[in-house]
Amino acid sequence: xxxxxxxxxxxxxxxxxxALEAAxxxxxxxxxxxxxxxxxxxxxxxxxxxxxxxxxxxxxGIIIAQDLAKKAKEDPNIYFLGxxxxxxxxxxxxxxxxxxxxxxxxxxxxxxxxxxxxSEKMLLFPGNDLPGVYGAGAVQTxxxxxxxxxxxxVLMIGSGNIGLIVSYQLVQxxxxxxxxxxxxxxxxxxxxxxxxxxxxxxxxxxxxxIKEAYGGRYVEGAVIWEIxxxxxGIPGTEQDLKVDVVCLAVGLSPLCExxxxxxxxxxxxxxxxxxxxxxxxxxxxxLKGVYVAGDVASIEEAxxxxxxxxxxxxxxxxxxxxxxxxxxxxKKQAYATELEQLRxxxxxxxxxxxxxxxxxxxxxxxxx
Amino acid sequence: MSxxxxxxxxxxxxxxxxxxxxxxxREGATTLDxxxxxxxxxxxxxxxRTCRLLVAGEIAxxxxxxxxxxxxxxxxxxxxxxxxxxxxxIHEGNGDCCDCDSEExxxxx
Numbered sequence: 001x002x003x004x005x006x007x008x009x010x011x012x013x014x015x016x017x018x019a020l021e022a023a024x025x026x027x028x029x030x031x032x033x034x035x036x037x038x039x040x041x042x043x044x045x046x047x048x049x050x051x052x053x054x055x056x057x058x059x060x061g062i063i064i065a066q067d068l069a070k071k072a073k074e075d076p077n078i079y080f081l082g083x084x085x086x087x088x089x090x091x092x093x094x095x096x097x098x099x100x101x102x103x104x105x106x107x108x109x110x111x112x113x114x115x116x117x118x119s120e121k122m123l124l125f126p127g128n129d130l131p132g133v134y135g136a137g138a139v140q141t142x143x144x145x146x147x148x149x150x151x152x153x154v155l156m157i158g159s160g161n162i163g164l165i166v167s168y169q170l171v172q173x174x175x176x177x178x179x180x181x182x183x184x185x186x187x188x189x190x191x192x193x194x195x196x197x198x199x200x201x202x203x204x205x206x207x208x209x210i211k212e213a214y215g216g217r218y219v220e221g222a223v224i225w226e227i228x229x230x231x232x233g234i235p236g237t238e239q240d241l242k243v244d245v246v247c248l249a250v251g252l253s254p255l256c257e258x259x260x261x262x263x264x265x266x267x268x269x270x271x272x273x274x275x276x277x278x279x280x281x282x283x284x285x286x287l288k289g290v291y292v293a294g295d296v297a298s299i300e301e302a303x304x305x306x307x308x309x310x311x312x313x314x315x316x317x318x319x320x321x322x323x324x325x326x327x328x329x330x331k332k333q334a335y336a337t338e339l340e341q342l343r344x345x346x347x348x349x350x351x352x353x354x355x356x357x358x359x360x361x362x363x364x365x366x367x368x
Numbered sequence: 369m370s371x372x373x374x375x376x377x378x379x380x381x382x383x384x385x386x387x388x389x390x391x392x393x394r395e396g397a398t399t400l401d402x403x404x405x406x407x408x409x410x411x412x413x414x415x416x417r418t419c420r421l422l423v424a425g426e427i428a429x430x431x432x433x434x435x436x437x438x439x440x441x442x443x444x445x446x447x448x449x450x451x452x453x454x455x456x457x458i459h460e461g462n463g464d465c466c467d468c469d470s471e472e473x474x475x476x477x
Contacts, residue, residue: 119418
C-alpha cells in the first residue's frame, strides 16, 4: 500500500494551497482529485477576484487555478492523483480508500487534509425534473469550461454571489437573463455584483420564489410569485416568464461524508452551510491528524479557502515535526490575520458569527 | 414532469417523490435512515448528496423541530457506487488491498 506523509482529498484552491504549504517543508504530499487536473471550481471562475494576497487581487479565478496547478505540478514533493475519488477513511487503520482509473487502492497517510468542497443545494418545485433546470455550477461548467450555452432565456433563482456572477457570465455568453429572484427581503451577494446585473437591466426580485417550471419535454416557462414572511407563495402575485432555463443558485452544502463516517464531531451551523466538522485554530478536526480547509469547513469564497488551505498545510507539516516552532507561530499568525482581514467586511458577519458558534461547540458531540 | 406538489421528485437517483416521502413520515419514519430504508431515497448513485437535506427538511417540518435535531443517516464507505469487480479484486488480493503492505504495489507505481 502506498504510504504518504500527507494525503489531501480535493485539489481545489484549498487543497492545492495545503499541498504547496506542506510540500514547501519537504513533506511528501499525495493530492487527490476527481478531476483530471487540479483546480477544482476555480477553473470555471472567469471573473476577477477581490482581496487575496497582493498578488492575486484583480486576477481571474481561472488564472489563479492555472498558477496554483502549475506550482503543484512543478513541486517534486507533490504527487497528483487525478481522476480519483476517495471512497472512505478508516481512522483505526489510518487507511484512505480511493477509486483510481486502475481500480480501488488503499493509501496510508500520516496526516489527512479534507478539502472536498461542497455540493449544490436543490429546490423543490413542480417541474424541477424537466431538462433545462440546472444548478448554477453546471451552467458555469457548460459555458466556461465547454463553451456551450445552456439555453436562450434564463430565470436565475438566488441572488447570492454565485447567482449574480453566473447571471453576468450568462449575459457575457450572449444569453438573456429574464430575472433573478431571491426569497429573502434583501440581495444575498455583494452590491458590486448586484449593481452590474441591474445596470444590464436585469430585475432582481426579492421576496420572490419559483412556483413551478412547465413544459413538455423541456422547460418552456416558469411561474414566479411573491412570498410572505413564512416563505409561502401569495396567490394572485404570479408572473409567467417565458424561459427555457431555470438556474438554481440556492446555496451550497459542505461535502462532509468523510468526516461523519470517520467519526469527527459535527455541528449544525446554518451560517457556515449546515453540518460542518468542529475544528480548532489549526484547522484540525476532533480526529487527530485530520484537517479540513475550504468549503468543507464553512461555505465561503476561494480566497478564504486558499488561506485555510495554507494554514492546514502548515499545521499538518508542523505536526510531523517539519516546521521550526518560531516559524510555525509567525506563519500561523500571518494566515490567521489574513483570514480575519478577508472576513472583515459586513458581508462576512454571518461567517464570523458562525465560526464563534463553532468554537463554542467544541466537545458537544453530535453523535449518530 | 411533476405537475403537483406531491409528484415533485425529491430523490433524483431513485425517483422518489415528495408524496412518497411525506407518506412514510406520516406513518412514523422520523429519521433519515428510516425514510431511506423504506423508500430508497438517498441510496442511488449520489448517495443522498442532493436529497438528504430535502428529506431532513420534510421531517423537521412535520415534527416542528429544527433540522439540527433530525438524526442524520449513517455514512459508510464506499461513498459512491463502485463496480463489484473492483471490490472483488480487493478481496481476492489481486488489487492493492488494505491488508498487504507492499511498497511496490502502491498507486505511485
